Amino acid sequence: MHYGSKGWYVSELKKLGVRRHEERKLESYKKHFLANLLEKHSK
Template identity: 65%
Template sequence: MKGSDHMYFGSKGWYVKELKKLGIRTYEGKKLESYRTHVLSSLLERMKRASA
């Protein structure tokens, strides 16, 4: 799926894309891509709550 623009809702790639839309590229000094899906999910949830 690498290089594909087709992201499935809730997939790791989707979370990375959504976080990057918010201007987040790293978390705790590591690239988003190095985290597992559940970590990205909770990070996105926290960011959405913080901006609400």
Template identity: 70%
Template structure:
């Protein structure tokens, strides 16, 4: 898995305990949305 890929963002978010966002599974979102979500959760 490459750093910055969609799968990487999904695994990082799951490691932080985030499985859903806005009532939908995080796997359904685009990479840019996941990147922004991860940045918000880390701060």
């Protein structure tokens, strides 16, 4: 998995315990949204 890819963002969020956002699975979101979500949860 490449750093910065959609799969990388999904795996990093799952490491933090985030599996869903607003009742939707992470895999259904676009990469730029996942990047913002990771930034929000990593603080």
